Amino acid sequence: MKQVFPDVPDVRFEGPDTKNPFAFRYYDANRKVGDKTMAEHLRFSMAYWHSMNGGGTDPFGTVTAVRPWDSVTDPMEVARIKMRGLFELTTKLTIPYFCFHDRDVAPDGETLREANRNLDEIVGLTKSLMEEFPTRLLWGTARLFFHPRYMNGAATSPDPTVFAYAAGQVKKALEVTKELGGTNYVFWGGREGYETILNTDMGRELDNMGFFLNMARDYAKEIGFDGQLLIEPKPMEPTKHQYDTDTAAIWGFLQEYGLTDDLKLNIETNHATLAGHTIQHELHFARVKGILGSVDANQGDTLLGWDTDQFPTDLYVTSSMMYEILLNGGLHSGGLNFDAKVRRPSYTVDDLVQAHIAGMDTFARGLIAANGMIEDGELPGFVADRYRGYQDGIGKQISDRSVTFTDLEAWALDKKVMHPASGRQEYLESLVNRFL
Ligand code: XUL
Ligand code: CO
Numbered sequence: 296m297k298q299v300f301p302d303v304p305d306v307r308f309e310g311p312d313t314k315n316p317f318a319f320r321y322y323d324a325n326r327k328v329g330d331k332t333m334a335e336h337l338r339f340s341m342a343y344w345h346s347m348n349g350g351g352t353d354p355f356g357t358v359t360a361v362r363p364w365d366s367v368t369d370p371m372e373v374a375r376i377k378m379r380g381l382f383e384l385t386t387k388l389t390i391p392y393f394c395f396h397d398r399d400v401a402p403d404g405e406t407l408r409e410a411n412r413n414l415d416e417i418v419g420l421t422k423s424l425m426e427e428f429p430t431r432l433l434w435g436t437a438r439l440f441f442h443p444r445y446m447n448g449a450a451t452s453p454d455p456t457v458f459a460y461a462a463g464q465v466k467k468a469l470e471v472t473k474e475l476g477g478t479n480y481v482f483w484g485g486r487e488g489y490e491t492i493l494n495t496d497m498g499r500e501l502d503n504m505g506f507f508l509n510m511a512r513d514y515a516k517e518i519g520f521d522g523q524l525l526i527e528p529k530p531m532e533p534t535k536h537q538y539d540t541d542t543a544a545i546w547g548f549l550q551e552y553g554l555t556d557d558l559k560l561n562i563e564t565n566h567a568t569l570a571g572h573t574i575q576h577e578l579h580f581a582r583v584k585g586i587l588g589s590v591d592a593n594q595g596d597t598l599l600g601w602d603t604d605q606f607p608t609d610l611y612v613t614s615s616m617m618y619e620i621l622l623n624g625g626l627h628s629g630g631l632n633f634d635a636k637v638r639r640p641s642y643t644v645d646d647l648v649q650a651h652i653a654g655m656d657t658f659a660r661g662l663i664a665a666n667g668m669i670e671d672g673e674l675p676g677f678v679a680d681r682y683r684g685y686q687d688g689i690g691k692q693i694s695d696r697s698v699t700f701t702d703l704e705a706w707a708l709d710k711k712v713m714h715p716a717s718g719r720q721e722y723l724e725s726l727v728n729r730f731l
Contacts, residue, residue, distance in 0.1 A: 299363050299380035303648055306388050316649055321659035324389055328666045331625070336617075337658055338630035340392035340433040341385050342591075344399045345604065346647060347377040351639040359642040370402040374417050382428040388651050392433035394481070394632050397468045398441060407463050418471045425475070433479060433630045434525065434561075434589070435472030437465045440485025440533065448486045450507035451500035451538070458503060465511055473520040478628045479589055480515065481561050482508065483527040488537035501538060505552030512557045523628045525561040525588045528577070530570040532602050541570040542580045549586075559588030563634055564612065565595035565602050574612060578619035589629025590616070592654065606635040606650040610731055613661025614668075621665050622675075631658060660731075667730040674726055681716065 309318035324334040350358035364376045378400060381393055397410075401417040404410035425431065439449035439461050447453055449461035465482075472480050487504055489495040508526075515524060526549075530540040539545050542560055549555045560581045567574040581587035594607045607613055620626055637650045668674050684690040689706055692698045698706075 296379075298383060299376055300383050300387070300644060303384065303387050303644060306648070306652060316645075317652070319652060319659070320656050321663070322652075322655040323659070328662055329621070329670070333659055333662060334389075334391070336620075336625065336662055337655070338392065338433075338626060339390045339655055339658075340394050340630045340632035341381065341388075341390050341651065342632055342634045343377075343381055343393055343395035345634065345636040346384065346651075347381050348399055349636045351637070351642055353639060356639065359639050360637075361642055362644065371413065371416070374401050374413075375420055378417060378420055379424060382424045382430050384648065384651075385430040386428045388648065388655070390651065390655075391429065392431055392478075392630050392632070394432070394434045394436070394634075396436050396438035397464065397471070398438040403442065407460060407467075410464075411467050414467065414471060418474060421475055432472065432475045432477040433632055434481045434522070435468055435475065435477045436481040436483060437461075437468035438485075439464065445486055448484075448488065448500070448534075450504045451484075451487045453494075453496070453500075458507070462507065462510065465507075466514055469511065469515050469520060470518060472522065473518055477520075477522050478630075479523045479525050479561075480520065481525045481527055481589075482511070482558075483561075484529065484537050484539040486534050486537075487539065488531070488534040490535050501548070504538065505548070505554075508554055508558070509552060512554065523588055524558045525629070526558050527561040527563060527566070527591065528570070529563070529566040529602075532569065541567070541572060542577045542586075546580070546584055546586065555586075559586045559629075561589045561591060561629070561632075562587070563591035563593065564607065564616070565593050565604055565634075566591075568595035568597060569600070569602060573615070575615040575619055578616060578623075582619055582623045587619075587623050587626070587629075589626060590620070590631050591634035592616075592631040592658065593633065593635035604634060604636050606633065606637070606654045608653050608657050610657055610660055610664070613657050614664040614727070614731060615661075617658065617661040617665035618668060621662075621669055664730040668727065671730070674723065677719070677723065 304317050306317050306319060308323040309315055311320045313320060322333060326333050328336060350360045352358055364373050367373050367376060385393055397414055401413040404413055439445055444457050450458060452458055469480060512524060526545055528539045528541050528545050529537055531537055542562060545560060549558055562577045562581060564574040567577040578587060592607050593604045594609055594612060596603050633651060633654050637646050685694045
């Protein structure tokens with residue numbers, strides 16, 4: 296069969312000195328870092344919606360991207376070409392996984408039944424492509440934010456007919472994710488939030504969202520889907536406020552609605568930026584609560600208040616991410632999904648390929664740096680040592696929860712000077728720099 300991207304070469308590791316823009320300088324799939332290979336640590340994934348559907352549009356301008364299917368008019372034929380194109384590109388880039396929303400890969404329909412029929416045809420094609428290519432599904436999801444019916448949210452819509460439709464759509468998306476051997480399934484709230492509190496019954500909306508996710512979890516179990524369910528935080532955009540604001544807000548939500556055993560988090564770098572956190576904060580919080588599932592790897596622009604979804608090229612950021620991921624014992628069934636789009640002026644296929652290479656190399660370097668910090672031991676050792684007071688004396692009693700306020704007052708009443716050890720922030724920041 297004719298290739299969709301015949302001009303894209305196989306991308307391979309050539310080392311830091313290569314001048315070849317279609318080679319990896321740092322990502323060396325089989326190189327061991329610690330106890331695993333780079334490929335085992337990093338588990339990269341391509342996002343169908345950006346890499347196949349992204350055209351470079353913005354609120355001021357139309358499509359700039361030039362793609363092989365531009366002259367094809369039949370939407371089902373375009374869908375077939377793009378899916379084949381995705382398998383080709385991931386294979387040439389040695390990206391082992393991809394992710395998709397239901398409506399990314401096949402045209403919508405007048406009814407849910409019609410949309411499902413279109414989806415089934417493309418799922419059939421995808422299964423046969425999986426026999427021909429090594430690419431596998433990291434996660435599937437449902438697009439519950441694009442169609443006008445979802446203007447007020449899906450599970451949090453004030454309109455129960457929209458809630459019902461969304462449930463039907465997620466049911467099907469879970470089925471096809473299972474059929475394609477998906478390792479995870481993602482819930483991203485999209486418009487689960489509000490534009491104004493003036494028209495919003497927040498209590499009912501949150502309860503409905505909790506019920507919706509309980510039904511989704513139950514249905515996943517009913518059909519024997521053994522992948523991990525993931526929920527993705529984002530504080531705003533497209534709506535003014537989204538309930539899944541950040542990792543900590545979701546942790547509270549999962550506890551209230553009885554979902555902590557079954558849902559973990561898919562954490563996105565740019566969403567952390569929008570929430571006013573570093574991505575390290577978000578990954579760290581999820582790690583200590585045991586809910587770090589997967590990562591949408593991109594980067595935002597700290598000077599802009601929107602979700603720019605840029606390819607990750609900031610070495611400092613990827614190092615801090617890989618530090619948390621290594622301390623988490625890896626991503627397990629999750630991966631690093633490039634939920635990232637090329638800039639509007641980067642309109643060629645070469646730009647798309649080189650953007651993925653840049654992201655993969657930046658994470659490879661981040662992995663090496665983070666592994667260096669952990670093997671060196673000074674940084675994690677400093678943190679452990681900072682809390683050593685909790686190992687004996689009054690600290691041990693506090694750790695054992697064997698004291699009351701009255702006991703602590705009695706202990707403190709006549710103590711004169713309490714001067715904690717230095718936090719040594721500047722020293723630690725320069726320590727991190729040694730590994731970059
Ligand atoms: C939107 C976003 C989504 C989710 C999947 O900001 O990140 O693409 O990752 O719905
Ligand atoms: Co995302």
